[in-house]
Amino acid sequence: MTDGAAGTGVDPIVAIPVRHWGRWVGAVGVLALVALLVRAFVQADIHYGVTGDYLFSHVVLVGVWHTLEISVAAQLLGVGLGVVAAVMRQSKNPVMGGVGWFYVWFFRGTPLLLQLILWYNLAAIFPTLSIPGLWHADTNTTITPFLAALLGLGINEGAYMAEIVRAGIGSVDSGQTEASQALGMTQGLTLRRIVLPQAMRVIIPPTGNEFINMLKSSSLATAAQFTEVLRTVQTLAGQNLELIPMLFVAAIWYLVLTSVFSVGQYYLERRFARGAQRELPATPFQRVLRGIRPGRT
Amino acid sequence: MTTPMVLAEGVRKSFGKLEVLKGIDLAVQPGEVCCLLGPSGSGKSTFLRCINHLEQINRGRLYVDGELVGYRQQGGRLYEQREHETAAKRAHIGMVFQRFNLFPHMTALGNVIEAPVRVLKQSKAEAVASGHTLLERVGLADKLNAYPAQLSGGQQQRVAIARALAMKPKLMLFDEPTSALDPELVGEVLDVMRGLAKDGMTMVVVTHEMGFARDVGDTVVFMDDGVVVEQGDPKQVIDNPQHPRTKAFLGKVL
Ligand SMILES: Nc1ncnc2c1ncn2[C@@H]1O[C@H](COP(=O)(O)OP(=O)(O)OP(=O)(O)O)[C@@H](O)[C@H]1O
């Protein structure tokens, strides 16, 4: 024990902490910049009252709802297609593999905006849609703005999800498949019960990011004439000529949505970490509690 | 004469250009414990994996309980098995791996009941009841709801044995079940295996545990470089090996 002058190791350590002068200087500098920025916005010619007036107006709330609706629907479609494409690309059947590859190649390789416009104008290529002998319809009435947006966003998303799912499946130890097959489980059962649930741990964090991206890129659905929140506020701004405050309305709602889902993602990740760690990581709430009552871990 | 549980006739297996099994002849009778010994890379794991068709053999014939592994014989011709046929045959062969391979997202009980429920279509209640019994039998009655990450290596391996037993296998394959374990945990797993042997389970065990092979094995088979070099009564082969390669190997491990 080399405690020397400081006494025995049993006493609590009393020491003068290192002073971080650089941090202080940095903090003051950044605060000054923030203050300037706030001042600029306060003095700017923006009618913040308008933002407040419209934030909870019925039209805007409907727009927010549409944004949420299309994002969730498109993401679900994307996850489904992603799983299918990832499994196809692993298939020993070259046709399956080829189709999976082409899907990812095409939809990742062209702009989302272009795809959305294409879906909306599907009638220009195929005036009628039909499954020979079974079903038949006029394209223009079938492909509503919602459907065009769903197909555009969802199918595009599927191409990205395919890569994420593929990485997830690849992350599962091959011993898991062997153990499952040795128990007499078929490939399908193995995938569903053993591999995918474990792949989730790898799949969920990037999927959360994808969804948060989706909330924002759903604004491109305006190209398919779908009325989501950004289009709504732009339309309103066309009437009241208050573009900037109206854009703030949309920005606030996007921030609310992305924040709520970031928290949701956190809890989802926790759930799928089950079994991977001896103890689940603390929730932010638990961490705050610990911060307040140090010494308890 | 009864049908052997495992019968290998001139079994050959290659990975690309590398021939790993070079003509294995072997018979394991029902109720027999057969211990496979041999140096690293001699093809022990590969042979074990061929028995439940995790690997496909290239030549020779391999029978489990009188039935061809991986093929159907009909009118003098061989037909490759369909996936669900292979799966159905595997369901009756238990396998225990060196690295346990428990399903980490399921509890001990979840691991044990998964295949009985999904493959044998047992009712959940039935599977849970026999799962309880099995986990009790391997000494883990108090760990039913523990996840694999919360168990020691020895406990995990015992869950893995219970998981295999839940399928009521007629044959159990063990691939170095204790070599990933800390020395003080080896005993608890070997004890479970001893119990199984006593209950008359047919077992093929790849192991480096000479004590186990000598005490529990009915036969030991010494493999080297893809062939069976020597086989017979454990005490004879281990204590009084005839072949120089067996002598050299045992000289190193004993
Ligand atoms: N999937 C595979 N692809 C290519 N080569 C393989 C494969 N599996 C095994 N081998 C090779 O086959 C040989 C025998 O391997 P095997 O695992 O059967 O040996 P083993 O007797 O079990 O050795 P150990 O005691 O180290 O487990 C080794 O040379 C190994 O590299």
Ligand SMILES: [Mg+2]
């Ligand atoms: Mg091996």
